[in-house]
Amino acid sequence: xxxxxxxxxxxxxxxxxxxxxxxxxxxxxxxxxxxxxxxxxxxxxxxxxxxxxxxxxxxxxxxxxxxxxxxxxxxxxxxxxxxxxxxxxxxxxxxxxxxxxxxxxxxxxxxxxxx
Amino acid sequence: xxxxxxxxxxxxxxxxxxxxxxxxxxxxxxxxxxxxxxxxxxxxxxxxxxxxxxxxxxxxxxxxxxxxxxxxxxxxxxxxxxxxxxxxxxxxxxxxxxxxxxxxxxxxxxxx
Numbered sequence: 001x002x003x004x005x006x007x008x009x010x011x012x013x014x015x016x017x018x019x020x021x022x023x024x025x026x027x028x029x030x031x032x033x034x035x036x037x038x039x040x041x042x043x044x045x046x047x048x049x050x051x052x053x054x055x056x057x058x059x060x061x062x063x064x065x066x067x068x069x070x071x072x073x074x075x076x077x078x079x080x081x082x083x084x085x086x087x088x089x090x091x092x093x094x095x096x097x098x099x100x101x102x103x104x105x106x107x108x109x110x111x112x113x114x115x
Numbered sequence: 116x117x118x119x120x121x122x123x124x125x126x127x128x129x130x131x132x133x134x135x136x137x138x139x140x141x142x143x144x145x146x147x148x149x150x151x152x153x154x155x156x157x158x159x160x161x162x163x164x165x166x167x168x169x170x171x172x173x174x175x176x177x178x179x180x181x182x183x184x185x186x187x188x189x190x191x192x193x194x195x196x197x198x199x200x201x202x203x204x205x206x207x208x209x210x211x212x213x214x215x216x217x218x219x220x221x222x223x224x225x226x227x
Binding site: 032034051103 | 119124146155156157158160163205207209211213215216218219220221223
């Protein structure tokens with residue numbers, strides 16, 4: 001069975017500061033990993049995905065995430081936060097063939113950006 | 116670009132009513148999902164469908180049913196709405212496991 005843990009339901013940063021949102025997963029087979037962003041009153045949009053091509057994945061809006069198999073982590077980072085980054089962020093995992101293709105989501109992390 | 120359209124952004128219903136939430140996708144995806152989203156609980160899977168007329172229960176199916184008569188349309192039904200079903204409902208579609216899901220904008224449902 002797969003599971004996702006997002007550490008911290010809320011993360012607060014100042015504008016221009018580093019953003020780090022943590023995601024740890026468990027999976028019985030090598031996983032597919034995703035980060036989604038949700039702006040207020042909208043659905044989820046894909047930020048980036050890991051599908052084994054490269055461990056460092058670049059996404060939209062300056063975000064990137066690094067897959068670390070030994071730590072079973074897929075943390076999301078951005079060097080410099082912008083006010084427009086304030087949103088809810090979800091990490092998700094789905095297994096490769098042999099496991100469940102149904103994605104499992106973390107509980108989400110709300111990113112708050114202070115001026 | 117994939118489009119997932121949910122029929123209503125906001126909906127207000129009364130307890131005991133039968134409620135239909137509709138979702139349509141335009142990418143010929145086999146898989147479609149209904150989630151509910153509540154503060155602090157993230158996304159919880161209600162039902163999913165992997166083909167026309169096929170459905171599987173998710174983590175919280177109680178009080179809900181679904182219908183998939185056509186590949187592009189997946190409906191969520193609240194047979195007798197209750198106040199604890201007040202929530203944000205999100206529909207998603209998925210082509211294959213290595214692809215991301217595509218989400219609608221959500222329906223914010225209030226049961227009075």
